[in-house]
Amino acid sequence: MFAYVIRRVLATIPVMALVALFVFSLLYIAPGDPAAVIAGDQATPQDVERIRASLGLDRPFLIRFGEWVWNILNGDMGVSIFTNLPVTTMIQQRIEPTLSLMILTLILAVSIAVPMGVVAAWKQGTLIDRAVMGFAVLGFSVPVFVVGYLLAYVFALELDWLPVQGYTAFKVGFFPWLENLILPSVALGGVYIALIARITRATMLEVLQQDYIRTARAKGAGQSNILFLHALKNAAVPIVTVIGIGIALLIGGAVVTESVFAIPGLGRLTVDAILRRDYPVIQGVVLLFSFVYVLVNLLIDLAYTLFDPRIRY
């Protein structure tokens, strides 16, 4: 197992290198000019040229790429072209809101979607099953920003229960933190709940047909025991896989959710950086997201051994 973990961790190095090359190349060939954005609308072409030169953007691709890679290897992600702040500082400023949003969404989604899927499988073909699947279709179909606006309108503007926007750090207090994150998490969680609920239902339906379930019933096991102890545990591997894959959905959804709810997270940082062509920030954030995704997949692989003792690395 340890050797497997080491192998997987080592395998992330070429993956990250490829991501780095891809991101850098893509930004290099993409149109747009941070110097023009910095110079402002009233700037002359000469001003723009001078700023471009001062930022080193007039240098050849290989020199810029080599310098960036060397700095990354030395733990330096560079400095934002616009804010003049180190990219690591900007990521540190923004990582807590995004992590909070993703973790709360994950908890919310799993705790709602798994029971929903289990119940739908148990009551297959009934009104409950149809309602759950109807909700899943809705979750997939309605865009995050629409859900976000609706939630903000109802729960913030009309009922005045929750704030419209912003983020309160966890250190200020759990409830202020939660207060700001409830609506964004519900908005972001919709599609995730739909995904997990569908997979849970499908997997549970398959497991519930197995002989050992019939045996458990024959032995007089209670319904909840059968569903959650015998069936769900055996259905866990595909569910956990989908939860892991869904992290990518969360990362993508966080960009929109953070904009709608004005949460100062990494998603908004990414969008702002892309619109301004703040290359060091884009490269840093994309690398971080890639690393997180690779890491989550590794953890998912390791989690298989917890749910299914037959799996060994």
Place this chain on the structure above:
Amino acid sequence: MDRRNFLRAGTVAGGAAMFGGMPAPALSQGASARTLRFVPQANLANFDPIWGTQYVVRNAAVLVWDTLYGFDDQLRPQRQMAESEQVSADGLTWEFRLRPELKFHDGSLVLAKDVVASLTRWSARDSMGLMLKALQQDLIAVDDRTVRWVLKKPYPKMLMALGKNSTPMAFIMPERIAKTDPFTQITEYVGSGPMRFKRDEWVPGAKAVFEKFADYVPREEPGSWLAGGKRMGVDRIEWMVMPDPATASAALQNGEVDWWENPITDLVPQLKRNRNIRADIADPLGNIGTFRMNHLTTPFNNLKARQAVMAALSQEDYMRALVGDDDAMWKRLPGYFTPGTPLYTENGGEILKGPNMDLAKRLLAESGYSGTPVTCVVAQDQPITKAQGDVSADLLKRIGFNVDYVATDWGTTGQRRAMKNPVGQGGWSMFHSWHAGADCINPAVYIAIRGNGDKAWFGWPDVPAVEAEVTNWFEAPDLATEKAAIARLNKAAVDNALYVPTGFFLGYQAWRSNVSGVVKGPLPFFWGVSKS
């Protein structure tokens, strides 16, 4: 630990992390009446008002840095940090005396050497500053409070240059900061303005915080835009960046913010219906919508092709696309200067009072246009450029142009418009923008009106008649002569289709009714604003 125990332990640990050792609930956190929460027009991504000339940087910078002079609401430069000024009879030597006991936020006194370094840095980046730099013989600190600026030629618009509100403004910084290369960003944000910048609370893209500077000594005169006493009615100002207008609107209605700088027109009726919100015109100097045609490439290197577009133009179409049905929010603009300001003129602007489609088609035919694609670059992420671009594309097609509509973003537009290549090799024919009315009150701060060819703004019009009148205006001894020069300039610009004004339009600002002292102006003025 086996698999079952690991899972059990994980569940317990997770529960403890969620609910153990947490601070007491704090569901309600009333905002202090001494804190003003403001939604700016854009993200404060950098904070060097000389290096970055975006309006949002200027708007924040006026809180932190002061200027020698400042425009009042009649667009007259008034003394601000300057106590007095003297100009020699030949107009070549200016001496400025600083007010006593002016302090920077680090506690040090503002000295003449700080002014010299600051004006040197500013004059390398500003259009008026560059003119002054070209005329400069000497710029020195005579003593701690006196600055002498010796020129080779008189520069009658000196006080306007030092007090104008167009970017970059002539902000005064400590010498050590002002010595930074003007094309390199400063890293220390110390000024002598009424508020100090809380760098430790700055989250670019999300939040910027300003705190009242206790040692600031406001002038005795009543505050008027950038002039007079800048007396703060709040102790703390929090800028909360909200990229989504719907979120900003909801936050204002919910009382989570106090003042929104630029609500979009679509949301204003909703805000006006809320009895806790006031909405009014933000800036009486408004904005001028524009598109520029490339004078270097076909088809718009031909005057008749440019005139054809001008003849077909319906400014009403553009303005309705921008501000909707509210007629109070826009005006036709048969000229290039801001309506309601002293130099405004309509001289020569007949062609802009159209549309005259027959004339447009005739002019296009006379231009010999042969179907060359017109590359119309339209930034989709800016509502103003997007709306104008859509109207232009339709207009061009109706005249008979072959339109290549390039939907892109503002960052790409910024890069592409700087390219002089022919269309088809990365070049362009037309792009859309807008200018703040405050920047279009005279040629000194109005870079888009220049016709100096290669050195002109994008599109590079080469119109000697315009340049001659710019010089005449600079040298004009009185307002009447200035007006005559501007009238001739306006006609020359229209005759040569220098660029196309699509109309004059206004924008709104909105604030909670417990906020008082909000004034109309070319930027949000925070002094005099308070909360109850």
